[in-house]
Amino acid sequence: MTDLLLSAERLTKRFGGLAAVNEVSLELRRDRIHAVIGPNGAGKSTLTNLLAGDLPPTSGRMRIGEVDVTGWRPEQISRQGLGRSYQKTNIFLPFTVWENVRLAAQSRESQQPWNPLRWLQSAIKSKASNDRATRAIELSGLKDRAKAEAGSISHGEQRQLEIAMTLATEPKVLLLDEPLAGMGVAEAQRMVELLLKLKNDHAILLVEHDMDAVFALADQLTVMVNGQVIASGSPADIRGNAAVQAAYLGEEHA
Amino acid sequence: MSLMKANLEVLPGSARAVLWLGLIALVAFPFAGSDFYVQMVNRMMILAIFAMSLDLLQGVSGLVSLGHAAYFGLAGYALAFLMPQNEAASLWLTLPLSVLASGLAALVIGFFVVRTQGIYFIMVTMAFAQMVFYLFFDNKALGGSDGLYVNFKPSVEIAGLTLLDLDNKRTLYFFTLGSLLLVYVFLRRLLWSPFGRALSGIRVNEHRMRAIGFNTFGYKLTAFSLAGALAGMAGYLWGVQTGYINPELMGFHMSAHAIMMVILGGMGNFAGAIVGAFGFEYVLHVFKDLPTVGTFNLGKHWQLWMGCFIVLVVILAPRGLLGLIARKSDQQGGSHD
Numbered sequence A: 001m002t003d004l005l006l007s008a009e010r011l012t013k014r015f016g017g018l019a020a021v022n023e024v025s026l027e028l029r030r031d032r033i034h035a036v037i038g039p040n041g042a043g044k045s046t047l048t049n050l051l052a053g054d055l056p057p058t059s060g061r062m063r064i065g066e067v068d069v070t071g072w073r074p075e076q077i078s079r080q081g082l083g084r085s086y087q088k089t090n091i092f093l094p095f096t097v098w099e100n101v102r103l104a105a106q107s108r109e110s111q112q113p114w115n116p117l118r119w120l121q122s123a124i125k126s127k128a129s130n131d132r133a134t135r136a137i138e139l140s141g142l143k144d145r146a147k148a149e150a151g152s153i154s155h156g157e158q159r160q161l162e163i164a165m166t167l168a169t170e171p172k173v174l175l176l177d178e179p180l181a182g183m184g185v186a187e188a189q190r191m192v193e194l195l196l197k198l199k200n201d202h203a204i205l206l207v208e209h210d211m212d213a214v215f216a217l218a219d220q221l222t223v224m225v226n227g228q229v230i231a232s233g234s235p236a237d238i239r240g241n242a243a244v245q246a247a248y249l250g251e252e253h254a
Numbered sequence B: 001m002s003l004m005k006a007n008l009e010v011l012p013g014s015a016r017a018v019l020w021l022g023l024i025a026l027v028a029f030p031f032a033g034s035d036f037y038v039q040m041v042n043r044m045m046i047l048a049i050f051a052m053s054l055d056l057l058q059g060v061s062g063l064v065s066l067g068h069a070a071y072f073g074l075a076g077y078a079l080a081f082l083m084p085q086n087e088a089a090s091l092w093l094t095l096p097l098s099v100l101a102s103g104l105a106a107l108v109i110g111f112f113v114v115r116t117q118g119i120y121f122i123m124v125t126m127a128f129a130q131m132v133f134y135l136f137f138d139n140k141a142l143g144g145s146d147g148l149y150v151n152f153k154p155s156v157e158i159a160g161l162t163l164l165d166l167d168n169k170r171t172l173y174f175f176t177l178g179s180l181l182l183v184y185v186f187l188r189r190l191l192w193s194p195f196g197r198a199l200s201g202i203r204v205n206e207h208r209m210r211a212i213g214f215n216t217f218g219y220k221l222t223a224f225s226l227a228g229a230l231a232g233m234a235g236y237l238w239g240v241q242t243g244y245i246n247p248e249l250m251g252f253h254m255s256a257h258a259i260m261m262v263i264l265g266g267m268g269n270f271a272g273a274i275v276g277a278f279g280f281e282y283v284l285h286v287f288k289d290l291p292t293v294g295t296f297n298l299g300k301h302w303q304l305w306m307g308c309f310i311v312l313v314v315i316l317a318p319r320g321l322l323g324l325i326a327r328k329s330d331q332q333g334g335s336h337d
Helices: A044-052 A074-079 A097-106 A127-139 A155-168 A185-199 A211-217 A235-240 A242-249 B013-031 B035-061 B069-082 B091-113 B118-137 B169-191 B194-211 B216-242 B252-265 B271-288 B299-316 B320-327
Strands: A004-015 A018-029 A032-037 A059-064 A082-085 A173-177 A203-207 A220-225 A228-233 B156-158 B161-164
Touching: A004 A044, A004 A203, A018 A032, A018 A044, A018 A203, A018 A220, A018 A228, A032 A044, A032 A185, A032 A211, A044 A074, A044 A082, A044 A173, A044 A203, A074 A082, A074 B194, A082 A155, A097 A127, A097 A155, A097 B194, A127 A155, A127 A185, A155 A173, A155 A185, A185 A203, A185 A211, A211 A235, A220 A235, A220 A242, A228 A235, A228 A242, B013 B035, B013 B169, B013 B271, B013 B320, B035 B169, B035 B194, B035 B216, B035 B252, B035 B271, B069 B091, B069 B118, B069 B216, B069 B252, B091 B118, B091 B216, B118 B252, B169 B194, B169 B216, B169 B271, B194 B216, B252 B271, B252 B299, B252 B320, B271 B299, B271 B320, B299 B320
Parallel strands: A032 A203, A032 A220, A082 A173, A173 A203
Antiparallel strands: A004 A018, A004 A059, A220 A228, B156 B161
C-alpha cells in the first residue's frame, strides 16, 4: 500500500435531527484517486466541508498523515497540507490570474502579520512564492492567461484557476469538488489529463457528477446516499453492486 | 502585479501628477497664506492622516469602522494627561506613548470586533466608540464634557538642544506635513507588502483566504490595531495644534466624517483619503461660510448642503475625486509609488 495521507473515522455531522453525514470513514492515499459519488443531497458537500474544516464534525476523527486534525480551523488544515477546490468557483475576481495564484503561494511563507518587517517587504519580489505560483500556473495550463483579470476569463479557465490556486499551496491531499462542473468537452478532457498527472504525488478525493470521468479516473469509489456510505470499493465492484444500482446508478451504468 | 482598477491601487500618472502638485502647494503655502489659513491647512493635513488610517480598514481590508474617532481622541487625551501643568514634556516620550495608547485600545477592542462581519462590524465598532465617548464625557476626572487643555507644545530636543519649536506655527506646519508624508509612504509600501496583499485578499474573499491557509483573524486584528495607532498619531497632532481635547473628537460625527472623507477621495489607495480629507474640509468651510439670504441662514444648515454634495459625488464619481482624475488619463503610466 502507498502512503496513507488522510483518514477519516466515522465522521458525523448533524444539523438538528438530520444526520447530513453519518459515520463516514474513508482513507486517501498517495497515487490514488478516491471518488465520492451519490445523488443530490447525499451529503457529499457536507463531507467535503468537514474534511476542509469549514464545518466542525459532531463526532468522529480525522487525521492528515499522523496528525489528528479533528476540529481544526480551515486555515490550520490548509497549512497541514490539504488543498481544496470549490464546486462553485471561489476565486478573487478583481485580481489577475497571477495575483490569485501568487496570493495562494504566499500563504506558505511564514505569515506573522504582526511582524513590522513583513509590512515593508515587497510581496511580488518573494522568489519562493513566485516560483510556487509559476509552477502551479504552468501545471494547470493557465500560463497564457496570467495577466488577465480573473473575472474576465472563461468558466473553464476559472475552474483551472481554482485548481492552480490549490496547487500553489503545495498540498499533499487534494479535495476537488466537481472540478468538471460546467466544462466543455475539450476543457473537461484537459482537466482529466491534469488530474491523472497530479495523481502521482498527491492523494486525491474527487467529488464528481460526470460518471464517465469518475469511472475513467477513480481507483476507489465511495457511494453515499442520505449521508451514509452504502458501498465502497474498486470501480468494478461498484458497477456490480446491486444496492448501488438500485439506489443510484440506474440502468444506464448497470 | 495586481491591477486593482476599482481601488486604483496602482496610481495612474495623472493622479501622481496631482499628488506632486499638491505637495509643492503644501510646501509653499505657509509662505503665501495667512495665519488663519495656514492653521486650517494644518488641520486638514492632520485629518488626512486620520482618513488614511481609516482607509487601511475601510478601503484596503473591507472593514468599515464607524468608531474610528475613538482612537483619534484617545491619543489626544493621552497627550493631555502626559503634559504637566507647568512645563513642556518631551515629544520623544509623549508621541510614542500616545500612539501606543490608541494602538493598545484598538488591539483590545479589535480582539472582539474583528470576529464580526459586514453590518455587525459597523454596529460593534460604533458601540465600542460610544462607550469610550461616554467614559470621558461623563467622568469629571477625565475632563468631562468640557475636555482637557494641553498646556504646552511638546519639546523636541536632543541632548538639551532644541531641534524644533512647535510653538512656532510654521514649524508645526512642516512637522505635520512631514508626518503626513511619512505615514503615506509607509502605507503605500505596506499596501504592496505580503501583509497588504493579504488584507486585499481578505476584502475580496475572506472565506477563500482561510481555505488557502491565511489566519485572517490575525491579519484583521493587526490591521485594526495599526489603524488605531495611526489614528492616534493624528489625534496627538490635533492635541498639539489646538491645545485642547474634548469628547466630540471621539464622537460619532467625527467617525462618520472620516468615512465620508475616504469615500469622497476614493478608497483603498491612501492618496484618495488625503484628497478626500482636504476636499471634505474645504467644502465644509465653504458651506459653513454661506451667507444669509433674506431670513434664511444658508451657512447654519451646512449639513444639508454637505449631504447633497456627498450624494452627488457618489453618483457622479463612484471612485471618488481621485477616480475622477484617473478617468481622464491612460491606465498605462501606473507605478507602485
